[in-house]
Amino acid sequence: MSSAGKRRGxxxxxxxxxxxxxxxGHTTFGAERRQPNVILILIDDMGWRDVGFxxxxxxxxxxxxxxxxxxxxxxxxxxxxxxCAPTRACLMSGQVTPRHGVYTVVDPRxxxxxxxxxxxxxxSNSDLATEVVTIPEALGGAGYATAFFGMWNLGRGxxxxxxxxxxxFETVVFPENLGFAKDAxxxxxxxxxxxxxxxxxxxxxxxERDRPFFAYYADHAVHAPYDPPAxxxxxxxxxxxxxxxxxxxxxxxxxxxxxxxxxxxxxxxRLALREETIVVFTSDNGGTPQxxxxxxxxxxxxxxxxxxxxxxxxxxxxxxPGSTDxxxxxxxxxxxxLDLGRAAAPPAQPLDGTSLAGFLSGKxxxxxxxxxxxxxxxxxxxxxxxxxREGDWKLVEFxxxxxxxxxxxxxxxxxxxxxxxxxEPKRADTLTKTLRxxxxxxxxxxxxxxxxAYDPAAVRPRGGPGAGGGGGGPQGAYRGKREASGTGxxxx
Ligand SMILES: [Ca+2]
Numbered sequence: 001m002s003s004a005g006k007r008r009g010x011x012x013x014x015x016x017x018x019x020x021x022x023x024x025g026h027t028t029f030g031a032e033r034r035q036p037n038v039i040l041i042l043i044d045d046m047g048w049r050d051v052g053f054x055x056x057x058x059x060x061x062x063x064x065x066x067x068x069x070x071x072x073x074x075x076x077x078x079x080x081x082x083x084c085a086p087t088r089a090c091l092m093s094g095q096v097t098p099r100h101g102v103y104t105v106v107d108p109r110x111x112x113x114x115x116x117x118x119x120x121x122x123x124s125n126s127d128l129a130t131e132v133v134t135i136p137e138a139l140g141g142a143g144y145a146t147a148f149f150g151m152w153n154l155g156r157g158x159x160x161x162x163x164x165x166x167x168x169f170e171t172v173v174f175p176e177n178l179g180f181a182k183d184a185x186x187x188x189x190x191x192x193x194x195x196x197x198x199x200x201x202x203x204x205x206x207x208e209r210d211r212p213f214f215a216y217y218a219d220h221a222v223h224a225p226y227d228p229p230a231x232x233x234x235x236x237x238x239x240x241x242x243x244x245x246x247x248x249x250x251x252x253x254x255x256x257x258x259x260x261x262x263x264x265x266x267x268x269x270r271l272a273l274r275e276e277t278i279v280v281f282t283s284d285n286g287g288t289p290q291x292x293x294x295x296x297x298x299x300x301x302x303x304x305x306x307x308x309x310x311x312x313x314x315x316x317x318x319x320x321p322g323s324t325d326x327x328x329x330x331x332x333x334x335x336x337x338l339d340l341g342r343a344a345a346p347p348a349q350p351l352d353g354t355s356l357a358g359f360l361s362g363k364x365x366x367x368x369x370x371x372x373x374x375x376x377x378x379x380x381x382x383x384x385x386x387x388x389r390e391g392d393w394k395l396v397e398f399x400x401x402x403x404x405x406x407x408x409x410x411x412x413x414x415x416x417x418x419x420x421x422x423x424e425p426k427r428a429d430t431l432t433k434t435l436r437x438x439x440x441x442x443x444x445x446x447x448x449x450x451x452x453a454y455d456p457a458a459v460r461p462r463g464g465p466g467a468g469g470g471g472g473g474p475q476g477a478y479r480g481k482r483e484a485s486g487t488g489x490x491x492x
Contacts, residue, residue: 047287
């Protein structure tokens with residue numbers, strides 16, 4: 001807390017200095033509207049096509065589809081990691097995984113050296129370091145009221161320096177504060193978690209309506225095992241499943257989110273805050289295997305299915321409605337929100353994202369040379385790997401068995417069926433060098449050592465951190481088989 005407080009002080013000084021400069025130099029600036037509010041909605045494990053506006057015709061998401069129609073849809077949006085905690089760390093810090101070292105969900109049941117790991121996986125931080133200036137610290141320093149609702153996953157406990165309160169959020173609401181057991185969708189009275197978190201969010205919005213606010217809503221949904229609002233399941237069961245991606249309990253879970261998005265938008269309308277408020281909707285990693293086809297791979301993997309997510313930015317009157325195939329990633333939200341909120345970037349913190357503020361205001365797309373990912377761990381089906389996307393080309397490096405790379409052209413082959421590494425050796429070599437240079441520059445941990453405890457016969461435990469990638473699958477995770485996917489949530 002105290003270190004955050006100290007930082008806050010220096011931030012205020014910086015911002016005051018900035019404000020003075022604005023007053024002296026640009027009188028027109030003062031005529032601008034107040035700093036926009038931000039509601040950042042981060043869904044857990046929602047895959048790229050799990051909402052209507054991304055082409056899913058089974059699930060009904062009218063509120064999200066309306067948000068998308070009135071906002072800007074990023075059709076090639078990426079999570080900055082294929083897994084829960086690292087993407088959340090990337091979001092809060094604006095940094096790629098090697099910089100903050102939160103590589104995966106740290107789970108004592110699956111440490112590096114587990115017998116089903118061929119390599120010794122990299123050690124991962126479980127907490128985001130307090131030295132990191134987070135989005136709420138930066139926006140808070142610029143005068144924002146800040147609030148957090150839901151799942152943090154970047155430091156255990158309710159209080160302390162690496163909890164949301166220690167990392168810059170003034171208002172903090174965990175599911176536990178509302179009487180929900182860990183990972184439970186319902187409380188003992190039958191309340192639904194998304195509904196209750198949204199109640200709290202709306203109370204915060206109402207309270208802070210006259211001041212710019214930043215609300216980070218990190219829902220437990222739509223993570224397996226599913227336990228959706230009972231009133232939403234029946235209609236999906238009646239619809240019938242055309243293929244295994246049409247899943248009644250999963251669809252109802254998604255609609256449970258959607259109807260709370262409807263409440264959020266209705267409240268903003270009622271308070272006449274809609275045009276003063278940026279709403280961002282996205283997910284922390286790619287979907288679970290059943291739902292990601294035709295993309296290859298799923299949560300944990302660096303194939304598109306593991307990292308492609310839905311993303312929409314809505315700001316009526318300011319962001320022109322439409323869609324774009326500009327590749328963007330979680331790390332871009334930090335500089336974007338700081339720019340839009342007129343908050344100063346921390347001078348000593350390398351930021352790896354690109355600000356989309358100008359682009360959102362109708363200017364040209366920003367220069368974006370490359371996107372990188374680094375996941376030196378095991379989760380689900382995933383093995384330690386690293387990846388780079390440059391233009392339409394994507395190269396994935398796999399560290400097991402002495403390492404190998406795969407090369408894809410995402411324009412011709414969005415489903416990554418044709419590895420072109422052998423056919424395009426020069427391009428593969430150049431991109432490999434690019435990726436290695438980035439790994440070195442960012443201090444990326446590279447797993448090289450063979451795991452002495454490796455046992456080819458060892459079976460990865462079902463559930464736990466791998467749950468999203470192979471813990472019985474969501475079909476088995478609902479109704480009667482919920483034990484089969486273990487704690488589920490630990491997988492992030
Ligand atoms: Ca997740």
